[in-house]
Amino acid sequence: MTSELIAVDWGTSRFRAFRLDGAGKVLDRLSAEDGMSTVPAGGFAAVLERHCGAWMKANPKAPVLMAGMVGARNGWAEAAYSTCPASPKSLANAMLKVTDRVSIVPGVIARDKSGADVMRGEETLIFGTEVKNGLVCLPGTHSKWARVEEGAITDFATFMTGETYALFRQQSLLSRLATEPEDLTGFDDGLEAAKDGTGLTNRLFQARSRVLGDEMAGEKVGPYLSGLLIGAEVEGAFKRYGSNHVITLVADGVLAQRYVAALRSHGASLEIISPERAFLEGLATIAAARSQDPTP
């Protein structure tokens, strides 16, 4: 049993806050455009006060826990990365207090011999899936695939899938032949193309050369790029972690549909949880871990 909690998901482009009762039920919520990239240095406390001041006043005992890029270098304060294995307990112990009642959940760093990788915000979502042993996939601008063992994150890998899609779809030569409305069957062509060993920078050019060669209509270009990049992500994740897991997918909307299609085409079994639910359950789990014996 925990006390009331104010949960803040403060990312680069958006501020989301939830007022939760002791059982984790959402009593109130709000969403605003005050992403941390819009907040000047020293201005974070004021933004929090503006959005959550009334809640904080109404229940002076409710701690405010924040996760996301708010704990990054250019955020409210830099919450140093926690190392793997990272559990709700280890993160709770490492939380950074920025005021008497406001704390930030740190991100996580994985130090694999193939190079360091980092996440900030996704750790909270991962714990919210309640996966004890398995593979968690969190699609996005920088998708994350995390391996969870005995309830702790032991390794993870980032894929710049969303950002790469945006760069090529909007700012590369490939954008010139892309037309709308889109033909979504191009997505399957992209998934198939991701299997070609010639590699991504070759398969990306196919989005142009197939159109010039009258093998693909311009309406398929966007969906082809989507299928290619998501397909490449799934292929890479399975190479790294093996493909015999039940994948827990943290996604909703169109993105969830696309990842489900990609994972199913690889014969994967999967479960889905919405990012909002994963965030709320994750933050509550970390809050509960903090309330326990503080020694790790």
Next chain:
Amino acid sequence: MTSELIAVDWGTSRFRAFRLDGAGKVLDRLSAEDGMSTVPAGGFAAVLERHCGAWMKANPKAPVLMAGMVGARNGWAEAAYSTCPASPKSLANAMLKVTDRVSIVPGVIARDKSGADVMRGEETLIFGTEVKNGLVCLPGTHSKWARVEEGAITDFATFMTGETYALFRQQSLLSRLATEPEDLTGFDDGLEAAKDGTGLTNRLFQARSRVLGDEMAGEKVGPYLSGLLIGAEVEGAFKRYGSNHVITLVADGVLAQRYVAALRSHGASLEIISPERAFLEGLATIAAARSQDPTP
């Protein structure tokens, strides 16, 4: 023995012209910023006249042969792609006459079951290498690897290496932590990273996460990206065509140095020819093939 020739390499961003004698020796040359992307529709003849009018007047019999993007959709006139196998003879037969004395060398299309690929301008360089059987590598914004058999191009693959580098180095989140002057040893780190099966969109993120994890300095980011993308190109080309060829590299300057380093790290034997020499020899070869019996 051929007559004097005016050779024009008219690409997207640059106009280069050479006055060649019957033995292929360069009598005169010029270079201007009138790339075809700067020329309005219908304005091409005037640009040619401005730059080469004096040469054309001095020798009214010298044909003007042009290669490059000038034969593309938005160029002087669209020279339809020739198909594989493409030889100097087949291209000579397919040249597009735009005026009485001016002709454009067509590009080439490869129709592989893995999808169509296209080139425009590189076919001329490939014939200039005089490779009869082998693999030709032409680095660039859109690098090409071509398989030549019995003097004809039978297949090729494009890699968006240069464009991908520019997009990520200048317009992605990866640019934020990159600093200068660059530490070129990062190139070898990138080459090594290209071997990692997790894939390109993961290895690209390493350019950020290794810096955040204090494993790599910001000065290495640019060179790391270069090594990663060139390494991925070489890996992909070898997967597609096999790795037991002598590679003929059409490149000069810094780009040649980087590709030589990448190819040598894969144990490849290679020969190098400068793009200018390949262009001149290639155009002369095509011109000579046109002068022969016109039937294929």
